[in-house]
Amino acid sequence: MExxxxxxxxxxxxxxxxxxxxxxxxxxxxxxxxxxxxANRRLGGAGDPAGxxxxxxxxxxxxxxxxxxxxLLAADRRVTxxxxxxxxxxxxxxxxxxxxxxxxxxxxxxxxxxxxxLLRLELEHYEKIxxxxxxxxxxxxxxxxxxxxxxxxxxxxxxxxxIFAGYDVRSxxxxxxxxxxxxxxxxxxxxxxxxxxxxxxxxxxKKLYREGxxxxxxxxxxxxxxxxxxxxDSATGGPDATRRIYPLVHTVTAEGCRRLDxxxxxELSLAVLEGRRGRPDGPNAPLA
Numbered sequence: 116m117e118x119x120x121x122x123x124x125x126x127x128x129x130x131x132x133x134x135x136x137x138x139x140x141x142x143x144x145x146x147x148x149x150x151x152x153x154a155n156r157r158l159g160g161a162g163d164p165a166g167x168x169x170x171x172x173x174x175x176x177x178x179x180x181x182x183x184x185x186x187l188l189a190a191d192r193r194v195t196x197x198x199x200x201x202x203x204x205x206x207x208x209x210x211x212x213x214x215x216x217x218x219x220x221x222x223x224x225x226x227x228x229x230x231x232x233l234l235r236l237e238l239e240h241y242e243k244i245x246x247x248x249x250x251x252x253x254x255x256x257x258x259x260x261x262x263x264x265x266x267x268x269x270x271x272x273x274x275x276x277x278i279f280a281g282y283d284v285r286s287x288x289x290x291x292x293x294x295x296x297x298x299x300x301x302x303x304x305x306x307x308x309x310x311x312x313x314x315x316x317x318x319x320x321k322k323l324y325r326e327g328x329x330x331x332x333x334x335x336x337x338x339x340x341x342x343x344x345x346x347x348d349s350a351t352g353g354p355d356a357t358r359r360i361y362p363l364v365h366t367v368t369a370e371g372c373r374r375l376d377x378x379x380x381x382e383l384s385l386a387v388l389e390g391r392r393g394r395p396d397g398p399n400a401p402l403a
Contacts, residue, residue: 174227174310175311178307183328185289187334187365194224205360207363213238220277221309230277234258234261251283255290263298279291312344312345315344338380338383338387342354354384361384
């Protein structure tokens with residue numbers, strides 16, 4: 116009876132589930148259920164004109180930096196709507212992609228979250244089909260493909276420009292990848308950033324970054340960078356001691372991906388805020 120039930124269950128599966136094909140889950144959806152891909156969904160209701168201007172929540176700013184043990188991704192928590200209105204103050208913008216990689220999202224938050232979920236399925240699907248995990252560079256390439264597939268919605272204001280970081284278990288090195296809206300990928304050396312405040316954050320990291328930094332020093336540098344970004348970019352939210360809202364930090368090392376304890380991030384953020392009382396523009400870089 117048990118064998119008969121199992122056979123019936125297999126027979127009920129659609130043929131596309133039993134046919135060998137690509138190791139890409141996105142390709143599988145494109146072939147058999149293209150309407151499920153985020154880029155193929157309608158942006159508004161049936162009565163909405165195509166291309167109508169609509170305000171969508173947008174998130175910024177994300178920074179990434181390598182340090183002695185691996186790499187970290189840190190993000191502010193603010194989401195804006197329209198012309199600078201704050202939609203959310205405590206939004207999470209950094210997510211594990213798999214055990215040894217993480218992605219930080221900037222841009223349209225709804226599309227970005229769907230892209231992260233699709234990336235996770237991509238990596239899981241590949242490992243199930245090929246029986247081995249995808250390489251770190253392969254993961255970065257797959258994310259670039261998802262961004263490129265979103266180009267149509269991006270032209271209508273639903274752009275997603277993430278930053279991807281991970282620990283390469285094969286080489287024992289941490290790597291950071293940035294993207295443009297067409298899916299173009301570039302590997303960053305040491306540190307990188309994305310989002311509207313990233314130009315200011317990168318400027319801060321440029322003077323503070325040192326190779327082989329400890330985890331605490333790297334987190335402190337990231338908080339300093341986000342503080343500087345918040346000073347010059349209204350879409351970026353700095354550490355908020357009043358509401359106890361501090362940056363979200365994920366680290367990726369040989370031990371895997373983990374979210375840094377909120378209490379530790381708060382402690383380091385408060386130290387940055389205290390230091391800014393005496394030096395509002397932040398620490399100076401050493402001349403040598």
